[in-house]
Amino acid sequence: MNLTEISEYLQQGRAKEVRALVQQALEEQVSPQDILNEGMLAGMQIIGIKFKKNEVFVPEVLIAARAMNAGLEVLRPVLINSGVKPIGKAIICTVAGDLHDIGKNLVKMMFEGQGIECLDLGVDVKTSTIIEKVEEYQPDLVCLSALLATTMMEQKEVIEALIKAGLREQVKVLVGGAPVTQAFAEEIGADGYAMDAASAAELAKEILLK
Amino acid sequence: MRMTKRIPDFNYLVKVLKREPTDRPVMFEFILGEEKEKLLVGKTYDVSTDLNRNITRIKAFTNAGYDHCPILIKGAEFPRKLDEHENVQTKSLNAGSTIIDRDSFLRYQWPDVSNCDFSLIAKAGKFLEGNMKFIPYSYDGILENAIGIVGYENLCYMLYDDEDLFADIFEKIGSITMEYFEKCLEYDEVGAILCNDDWGFNSQTMLPPHVLRKYVFPWYQKIVKSAHDKGRLAIVHSCGYYHDIIDDMVDMIQFDGKHSFEDNIYPVEKAYQDLKDRIAILGGLDMNFLTYKNSEEVYQRSKKMLALTKQGGYALGSGNSIPDYVPDENYLAMLRAGIEK
Numbered sequence A: 001m002n003l004t005e006i007s008e009y010l011q012q013g014r015a016k017e018v019r020a021l022v023q024q025a026l027e028e029q030v031s032p033q034d035i036l037n038e039g040m041l042a043g044m045q046i047i048g049i050k051f052k053k054n055e056v057f058v059p060e061v062l063i064a065a066r067a068m069n070a071g072l073e074v075l076r077p078v079l080i081n082s083g084v085k086p087i088g089k090a091i092i093c094t095v096a097g098d099l100h101d102i103g104k105n106l107v108k109m110m111f112e113g114q115g116i117e118c119l120d121l122g123v124d125v126k127t128s129t130i131i132e133k134v135e136e137y138q139p140d141l142v143c144l145s146a147l148l149a150t151t152m153m154e155q156k157e158v159i160e161a162l163i164k165a166g167l168r169e170q171v172k173v174l175v176g177g178a179p180v181t182q183a184f185a186e187e188i189g190a191d192g193y194a195m196d197a198a199s200a201a202e203l204a205k206e207i208l209l210k
Numbered sequence B: 001m002r003m004t005k006r007i008p009d010f011n012y013l014v015k016v017l018k019r020e021p022t023d024r025p026v027m028f029e030f031i032l033g034e035e036k037e038k039l040l041v042g043k044t045y046d047v048s049t050d051l052n053r054n055i056t057r058i059k060a061f062t063n064a065g066y067d068h069c070p071i072l073i074k075g076a077e078f079p080r081k082l083d084e085h086e087n088v089q090t091k092s093l094n095a096g097s098t099i100i101d102r103d104s105f106l107r108y109q110w111p112d113v114s115n116c117d118f119s120l121i122a123k124a125g126k127f128l129e130g131n132m133k134f135i136p137y138s139y140d141g142i143l144e145n146a147i148g149i150v151g152y153e154n155l156c157y158m159l160y161d162d163e164d165l166f167a168d169i170f171e172k173i174g175s176i177t178m179e180y181f182e183k184c185l186e187y188d189e190v191g192a193i194l195c196n197d198d199w200g201f202n203s204q205t206m207l208p209p210h211v212l213r214k215y216v217f218p219w220y221q222k223i224v225k226s227a228h229d230k231g232r233l234a235i236v237h238s239c240g241y242y243h244d245i246i247d248d249m250v251d252m253i254q255f256d257g258k259h260s261f262e263d264n265i266y267p268v269e270k271a272y273q274d275l276k277d278r279i280a281i282l283g284g285l286d287m288n289f290l291t292y293k294n295s296e297e298v299y300q301r302s303k304k305m306l307a308l309t310k311q312g313g314y315a316l317g318s319g320n321s322i323p324d325y326v327p328d329e330n331y332l333a334m335l336r337a338g339i340e341k
Helices: A004-011 A015-027 A032-052 A058-082 A102-113 A127-137 A153-164 A182-187 A197-209 B010-017 B034-044 B050-064 B102-107 B119-125 B142-150 B152-161 B163-184 B209-215 B217-229 B246-253 B268-275 B287-292 B295-308 B328-339
Strands: A088-095 A116-125 A141-145 A172-176 B068-072 B133-137 B192-196 B233-237 B257-259 B280-282
Touching: A004 A015, A004 A032, A004 A058, A015 A032, A015 A058, A032 A058, A032 A102, A032 A197, A058 A102, A058 B152, A088 A102, A088 A127, A088 A153, A088 A197, A102 A116, A102 A141, A102 A197, A102 B152, A116 A127, A116 A197, A127 A141, A127 A153, A141 A153, A141 A197, A153 A172, A172 A197, B010 B192, B010 B233, B010 B280, B034 B050, B034 B328, B050 B068, B050 B119, B068 B119, B102 B163, B119 B133, B142 B152, B142 B163, B152 B163, B163 B192, B163 B209, B163 B217, B192 B217, B209 B217, B209 B246, B217 B233, B217 B246, B268 B280, B268 B295, B287 B295, B287 B328, B295 B328
Parallel strands: A088 A116, A088 A141, A141 A172, B068 B133, B133 B192, B192 B233, B233 B257, B257 B280
Antiparallel strands: none
């Protein structure tokens, strides 16, 4: 089977076709790792590149991610049985006092498109909850989203709480959101900042593969 | 607190919107926070009735030194699901899911513009000082209301899963919004309209430009034409990335002024240089800047912006609004810069 076909259908958001092709590939004894990497993740990576260049927009990203999830429903049990592991684990959330989730959700989709496992804590997440989940889930990355000039200060609080809990060295902290800048990220001691979801996923992959 | 003895004169804002020079700085703001209004009107703050609410706003805008006053006529709100979160400062664009399919579309309680009491414009208009004029705005814009009642991600999926329903939702919201503005434009107290609809986020538009061109912009083209036909001007307040749609705003819709700029996306100084010959630039002092810099820095940037824009087509103001978290001294520093000759 030509795995490019899976990638192309995925980019078009054609979930039914992706699911059927993944099933067919498994039946043809194609390696689940290859289906994942050369079919689905390759498709999502192209979507990410096009998103950065404003060649595709959020609706196209959403339907592509939906198609990827349809394929993963078939593939995931096989991947687990084969011992295929993600390239890293991330906790992602919108900080306390902030309900915005569009950017966070996009980052999660792009991360999954890079083969990163994500635990999404949702929106308006208290710093204490983030600390608890870091201890429990042991992620490589903690990704914090904020939309307002006021709520972005919560990102600083989370970093301070990670230091206080003795967890700061275990994780890399990435921050993002409309008011956040590279300068702000550096000022609060974050490990990275990205302007958009696709750049965030590229940065995360780069950090994880170092 | 009255910042200036200046008597409001809407002709100054008209000159700005027509990109002509003015003999004094002109300021523009859309929304002032409750505490900022209290700061400006002191003990006379009164929002006990719709009329008093608008009289208070007129006083606040007069005392600050503006030549206009925004006005919202209630009654045309699009019902949405209430948010269960408390003590939060933002709302999720995914919260809405009032319309999820054709059945819920048919059951939806669409606002009836005939429920709006537009006579408030005339009643409150009696309290306008000098030649101040109202600038009506709506309770969110066409895209914002679609997102509000469907949910952003749901709306994105709907574009692919049921485009007919997607189209019908925009048709309905667009026609109601148009009717709202047409009613506002019947009043002499109205000098311009403000179409408030956020079309972008940091790096791109909320929906692909071709989708905005098909479902959103034609409505604004009609609304702006209606304003122009009645001798009024039209301003767009739209946050976020706009480079892919600026030609639509200027050439297709023909807005006279653009409000809302973010340093993170494109600083207002650059926006003015790029667009000064095509559309008036309103406000633009970034919200982070206004919030976290000191009052002297705010004052200096305001003065520099006014110096940069001497040839006309600019009104000083914030990049978005003046929420209560903007320090009073910073807001007052910006006003001071705009009031001095």
